[in-house]
Amino acid sequence: MIDYRRLRVALLGAGAVGSQVAHLLHTHADELADRAGAALELAGIAVRDVDAPRDVELPRELLTTDAETLIVGSDIVIELMGGIEPARAHIQLALNSGADVVTANKALLATHGTEIFDAADQVGASVYYEAAVAGAIPIIRPLRDSLAGDRVNRIMGIVNGTTNYILDRMDGEGAEMAEVLADAQRLGYAEADPTADVEGYDAAQKAAILASLAFHTTVPLDAVHREGITGITKGMMDAARHAGYVIKLLAVCERLSGRADVADGAEAISVRVYPALVPRDHPLASVHGVNNAVFVQAEAAGDLMFYGAGAGGMQTASAVLGDLVSAARRHIAGGAGVGESTRANLPTVDIGKVVTRYQVTLEVDDRPGVLARVAGILSDGRVSIATVEQSIAEPTGPDEAGSARLVIGTHTAVEQDLSETVMRLAEDDVVERVVSVLRVEGD
Amino acid sequence: MIDYRRLRVALLGAGAVGSQVAHLLHTHADELADRAGAALELAGIAVRDVDAPRDVELPRELLTTDAETLIVGSDIVIELMGGIEPARAHIQLALNSGADVVTANKALLATHGTEIFDAADQVGASVYYEAAVAGAIPIIRPLRDSLAGDRVNRIMGIVNGTTNYILDRMDGEGAEMAEVLADAQRLGYAEADPTADVEGYDAAQKAAILASLAFHTTVPLDAVHREGITGITKGMMDAARHAGYVIKLLAVCERLSGRADVADGAEAISVRVYPALVPRDHPLASVHGVNNAVFVQAEAAGDLMFYGAGAGGMQTASAVLGDLVSAARRHIAGGAGVGESTRANLPTVDIGKVVTRYQVTLEVDDRPGVLARVAGILSDGRVSIATVEQSIAEPTGPDEAGSARLVIGTHTAVEQDLSETVMRLAEDDVVERVVSVLRVEGD
Ligand SMILES: NC(=O)c1ccc[n+]([C@@H]2O[C@H](COP(=O)([O-])OP(=O)(O)OC[C@H]3O[C@@H](n4cnc5c(N)ncnc54)[C@H](OP(=O)(O)O)[C@@H]3O)[C@@H](O)[C@H]2O)c1
Ligand SMILES: NC(=O)c1ccc[n+]([C@@H]2O[C@H](COP(=O)([O-])OP(=O)(O)OC[C@H]3O[C@@H](n4cnc5c(N)ncnc54)[C@H](OP(=O)(O)O)[C@@H]3O)[C@@H](O)[C@H]2O)c1
Numbered sequence: 001m002i003d004y005r006r007l008r009v010a011l012l013g014a015g016a017v018g019s020q021v022a023h024l025l026h027t028h029a030d031e032l033a034d035r036a037g038a039a040l041e042l043a044g045i046a047v048r049d050v051d052a053p054r055d056v057e058l059p060r061e062l063l064t065t066d067a068e069t070l071i072v073g074s075d076i077v078i079e080l081m082g083g084i085e086p087a088r089a090h091i092q093l094a095l096n097s098g099a100d101v102v103t104a105n106k107a108l109l110a111t112h113g114t115e116i117f118d119a120a121d122q123v124g125a126s127v128y129y130e131a132a133v134a135g136a137i138p139i140i141r142p143l144r145d146s147l148a149g150d151r152v153n154r155i156m157g158i159v160n161g162t163t164n165y166i167l168d169r170m171d172g173e174g175a176e177m178a179e180v181l182a183d184a185q186r187l188g189y190a191e192a193d194p195t196a197d198v199e200g201y202d203a204a205q206k207a208a209i210l211a212s213l214a215f216h217t218t219v220p221l222d223a224v225h226r227e228g229i230t231g232i233t234k235g236m237m238d239a240a241r242h243a244g245y246v247i248k249l250l251a252v253c254e255r256l257s258g259r260a261d262v263a264d265g266a267e268a269i270s271v272r273v274y275p276a277l278v279p280r281d282h283p284l285a286s287v288h289g290v291n292n293a294v295f296v297q298a299e300a301a302g303d304l305m306f307y308g309a310g311a312g313g314m315q316t317a318s319a320v321l322g323d324l325v326s327a328a329r330r331h332i333a334g335g336a337g338v339g340e341s342t343r344a345n346l347p348t349v350d351i352g353k354v355v356t357r358y359q360v361t362l363e364v365d366d367r368p369g370v371l372a373r374v375a376g377i378l379s380d381g382r383v384s385i386a387t388v389e390q391s392i393a394e395p396t397g398p399d400e401a402g403s404a405r406l407v408i409g410t411h412t413a414v415e416q417d418l419s420e421t422v423m424r425l426a427e428d429d430v431v432e433r434v435v436s437v438l439r440v441e442g443d
Numbered sequence: 444m445i446d447y448r449r450l451r452v453a454l455l456g457a458g459a460v461g462s463q464v465a466h467l468l469h470t471h472a473d474e475l476a477d478r479a480g481a482a483l484e485l486a487g488i489a490v491r492d493v494d495a496p497r498d499v500e501l502p503r504e505l506l507t508t509d510a511e512t513l514i515v516g517s518d519i520v521i522e523l524m525g526g527i528e529p530a531r532a533h534i535q536l537a538l539n540s541g542a543d544v545v546t547a548n549k550a551l552l553a554t555h556g557t558e559i560f561d562a563a564d565q566v567g568a569s570v571y572y573e574a575a576v577a578g579a580i581p582i583i584r585p586l587r588d589s590l591a592g593d594r595v596n597r598i599m600g601i602v603n604g605t606t607n608y609i610l611d612r613m614d615g616e617g618a619e620m621a622e623v624l625a626d627a628q629r630l631g632y633a634e635a636d637p638t639a640d641v642e643g644y645d646a647a648q649k650a651a652i653l654a655s656l657a658f659h660t661t662v663p664l665d666a667v668h669r670e671g672i673t674g675i676t677k678g679m680m681d682a683a684r685h686a687g688y689v690i691k692l693l694a695v696c697e698r699l700s701g702r703a704d705v706a707d708g709a710e711a712i713s714v715r716v717y718p719a720l721v722p723r724d725h726p727l728a729s730v731h732g733v734n735n736a737v738f739v740q741a742e743a744a745g746d747l748m749f750y751g752a753g754a755g756g757m758q759t760a761s762a763v764l765g766d767l768v769s770a771a772r773r774h775i776a777g778g779a780g781v782g783e784s785t786r787a788n789l790p791t792v793d794i795g796k797v798v799t800r801y802q803v804t805l806e807v808d809d810r811p812g813v814l815a816r817v818a819g820i821l822s823d824g825r826v827s828i829a830t831v832e833q834s835i836a837e838p839t840g841p842d843e844a845g846s847a848r849l850v851i852g853t854h855t856a857v858e859q860d861l862s863e864t865v866m867r868l869a870e871d872d873v874v875e876r877v878v879s880v881l882r883v884e885g886d
Contacts, residue, residue, distance in 0.1 A: 024592065024743060034659065034786045035591045130589060136744035138581070138589035146573060146581035148478045149467065149764020216477065283750065286729060300467060300761035301579035304751035307726065308744065318744035321592020334777060343477045 161290035381421030604733035824864030
């Protein structure tokens, strides 16, 4: 046995992730010491209720409700409480007491990241957060370190397991969303209140963190355009499958260059979360169940993909412990903190100015001249048609007849042009109904 | 402009990778300085012939044949010459002169890694080698840092682009190997002498590096069992497809626990490179063309996959520059070197003791009792049958008739038992020919 220097580790929270971290710290103590070059001594575990039942048995004497006393005098503080307060205050206290911080708190980083990273910089401490995005999948280090000499142009991430589970089952079984969501809740993949997942709030937090890292730019949460999956129907899913696509909730982070609407030559970024059509042969299309994957396009490296479990207490604990070992190594090695590299300050363009391809599905009168009329409205709106498929719509009632369905694939168009054009289509006499408007990503 | 501290960077080699590194260092100088917190000044480029034509225009005054003078007095040395000597001596000189080293040299690390890492440790310098395995794909950092708090149980890697290109085209087009290899050579995906790729030497070097990192154990190259793809025929490929598999050249690194043949309770590892049957629905099965992917199974993190370009001058340069930024940050921050963590010293078991599933294809006499006889030989040899498919073999000549083909899927069996049993089968009267014996991985 090597007689390692001891580092005091404070654990804040012993829920799904925290209890697994405590467990692994105990069972893998020797190996962790070898990896870290230091004995990682769990000094205490702060919780709300020391008597609450836990998934994993924890030594009673380590549990405390006094987080502050625990934090002060620790070398490394692991924050796994979640939420904004008191997590924010605890992390500030940790940094001010000279500790390095490991956190999985995406909500906090997406809203108060700059404040926290600045505080760390000032005291020469480091903040590690591999677990905050895509659970067990290493994505923070690859973006921060491996790709530091490259230029990331685009990220497309499936970063929310709950919505991927729902969409994947709808796709695979032709099921309705309500029924799959109920299953997801029963299986513990979705919360009783699923809003944060299905409305894309969770994915938007992760998108802000990914974009900040990839583009070296502080991306505030309200710069992320966000749409959830609640509007996705079985019908849309079936139509997508028929057309060779699958619908995925994507976090898209995009670098925009040479745009007329951005001051000369300057670059800008777009960060957005929405359900999009992804071609079946794209690597993201085969990400099933609750898994996550992050697809990265970089100038020199080309296309990369990182795939794995996006959540789960034990899986996320793996990422937390990786960060803990990094923090410990730095503590032992000495030197300055890892820092954030956010000097680029690229502006975010409004969703209205984003350029993508679209698939617009319309129910129209089934009579001569209708296609020409629709095509005219699109062309007037600067939306150019790439493909059209026309089929007779199934009548939904006895008096509903004589209508056809048009599935229009567009060339790239400006979002604002497209949405104004769709409004004009919706108001037009020949259009009975706008069935769906979906962006196409990854082709 | 921030007035950064300058770091002198020596580049050894300006071939496929080196010339792209020089190019990116020049074009992305400002961004690299922001990322690294230091101005990276290219002090010189060592080559064999300063007048040789180059893919990328390089400033004539930077080129030199005097690598030693360039190395001494540099802060960071990037070795992209390849081969053992003089690369080994140059890296030693660099470390002894107090420089950090970045290298993509898998051949050198697989054979002299321990010597180099020890030398770095002694002087407190660091050696970075993200580019040595799977080109642009971040896999070294994820293994060394992200998974440092976890236990890797198994790695299956497609780490050689040339062989994946060949097997993928044989699979996709039903083509013969010779014809695809010729194409690969024409396209520059394979060397004029393809031995290093098709015989698995290149993959074996990468397997040794991956296993060393994953299991924190020095794995010498000769501990890696190696088989190439030259024995793979169009017939095997077709049969694999028919059975729901694809044949991939895999680098398998496996942790073995609780084995009777290893001293009580101790762990061991197996590192092997061979063509194997991979189920079509496994993520590795959809890695096409020259791409690489590394599939990692860890105790807590579960299944992870890292996918991207495994080679190419520019792609590999991305990984080199990521390492350069890391080296520069460490130089600026101060502190000890990154070090290697190889304290586990797990023994490698011989290939004969490895346990996998197999698919054995036999041509046998087509008469009653043959299946029972074959089954008897297998069972006597401690090989248990999971599935059997029998079909009438196409006669290969007018006098060849009355033979059948047996495709036998086994349960897990010990390699030595299996190979002895196959020998007994081959000698048996009822067996006309052993068509193929392939391991099954990833199911
Ligand atoms: N679960 C996942 O799969 C996952 C994946 C990625 C990231 N994350 C992130 O990891 C963090 C933790 O998630 P989780 O799922 O482990 O949460 P959780 O199960 O809700 O556990 C939260 C823990 O924090 C404690 N806590 C909360 N507020 C506290 C307070 N004011 N004072 C003291 N203790 C307090 C709780 O104490 P009591 O036990 O006494 O109530 C509980 O032990 C979150 O930021 C989450 O976003 C989670
Ligand atoms: N190419 C890839 O896609 C790839 C991918 C991953 C890793 N790697 C690794 O990266 C390294 C470089 O590969 P590469 O493809 O760039 O090799 P390369 O094209 O053969 O270039 C080698 C360079 O090193 C120089 N050199 C060789 N021996 C020298 C000596 N004795 N003294 C001075 N200069 C010498 C050569 O000089 P001259 O130009 O004057 O001949 C040439 O510029 C290798 O270790 C390789 O395994 C390559």
